[in-house]
Amino acid sequence: MIKYLFQRILYMLAVLALLSLVIYLVYNLLPIDKAADMAMQEIAANKNLIYAERYLYWQRRYGLDGSLFTRYLRWLGLAPFYDGSFHGLLQGNLGTSVAYGKPVVEVIAEPLKNTLFLNLLSTALSLGITLPLGAFCAVKRGSKRDTAVQIGTIVGYSMPAFIIAILFIWLFAIKLDLFPVSGMSSVGKDYVGFRAFLDKLWHLALPLIVMTFCSLGGMTRYVRASMIEALNMDCIRTARAKGLSERLVVRSHAWRNALLPIVTLVIGWLMGIFSGSIMIENIFGINGIGKVYFDALTANDNEIALAMQMFYIALALLGNLLVDVAYGLVDPRIRVNK
Numbered sequence: 001m002i003k004y005l006f007q008r009i010l011y012m013l014a015v016l017a018l019l020s021l022v023i024y025l026v027y028n029l030l031p032i033d034k035a036a037d038m039a040m041q042e043i044a045a046n047k048n049l050i051y052a053e054r055y056l057y058w059q060r061r062y063g064l065d066g067s068l069f070t071r072y073l074r075w076l077g078l079a080p081f082y083d084g085s086f087h088g089l090l091q092g093n094l095g096t097s098v099a100y101g102k103p104v105v106e107v108i109a110e111p112l113k114n115t116l117f118l119n120l121l122s123t124a125l126s127l128g129i130t131l132p133l134g135a136f137c138a139v140k141r142g143s144k145r146d147t148a149v150q151i152g153t154i155v156g157y158s159m160p161a162f163i164i165a166i167l168f169i170w171l172f173a174i175k176l177d178l179f180p181v182s183g184m185s186s187v188g189k190d191y192v193g194f195r196a197f198l199d200k201l202w203h204l205a206l207p208l209i210v211m212t213f214c215s216l217g218g219m220t221r222y223v224r225a226s227m228i229e230a231l232n233m234d235c236i237r238t239a240r241a242k243g244l245s246e247r248l249v250v251r252s253h254a255w256r257n258a259l260l261p262i263v264t265l266v267i268g269w270l271m272g273i274f275s276g277s278i279m280i281e282n283i284f285g286i287n288g289i290g291k292v293y294f295d296a297l298t299a300n301d302n303e304i305a306l307a308m309q310m311f312y313i314a315l316a317l318l319g320n321l322l323v324d325v326a327y328g329l330v331d332p333r334i335r336v337n338k
Helices: 002-028 034-045 051-062 068-076 104-139 144-158 161-175 193-231 234-241 246-275 278-283 289-298 302-330
Strands: none
Touching: 002 068, 002 302, 034 051, 104 144, 104 193, 104 246, 104 289, 104 302, 144 193, 161 193, 161 278, 193 246, 193 278, 234 246, 246 302, 278 289, 289 302
């Protein structure tokens, strides 16, 4: 197992390095020169300044002088800046946001917390509903209750997330007036401590309901299909022939065999929560990482876009590793150390 993990980590680092180069080259194809923008702003404020001098100053400060490959190494933290210092990704420096005028780490810190809170809670609620519901539908396949659940999941799975969000806003926020339409805190209220936490929960309740509802259709059908396949296995027929109770067959035998494909779904879903639920965050005005990433792309804020893209790549590689390791834990027949 240790040898396998070591090999996979080396593979992940190689892929991460290659993709970082590709992404950096792609973003540098854009006609954006923040050194020139900063120099022009200074010239506009002070006509006595010389553009060439200020342009060179900002190039050196941002590490944009030199060849493209040198700039890439500076961005990684493997090559020094003009003053001889190293402050790239490897040193924990994600750069400075042009739009916000602050380090990228400070810009994404709070949105990342909001995205984590919202998506982890949504994931927990979705799994708590879909896992038992999908298993129940598989065991009661063909019954009226199974048919009703399948019709409901098809409707939920087929409707776009923004349509569901609009319908829920109309129902819960406008008609029933139970939740606010958008935002993360009450306007004009300076709550602190636990009261501020409750106010935040109240504002996040509606997007949380929407995200959970949008996840139910696909996941329930996936769990149901996996469970039905497991119930048709020869080992399940053997267990029933031995006289085991149906409850024991389902819990101890069928569910264990159905877990393998479900593990892929669950871990992949957990790894995908950092994408920020861009649509939901924009609809409900939530200060999440998805909204920050979307705003960075529209504002040509490459420092944030590059940092977030690298974060997503690293997360995807980590997710693949976790899926492979989880396979071995769920199914002893799979030997990841061979």
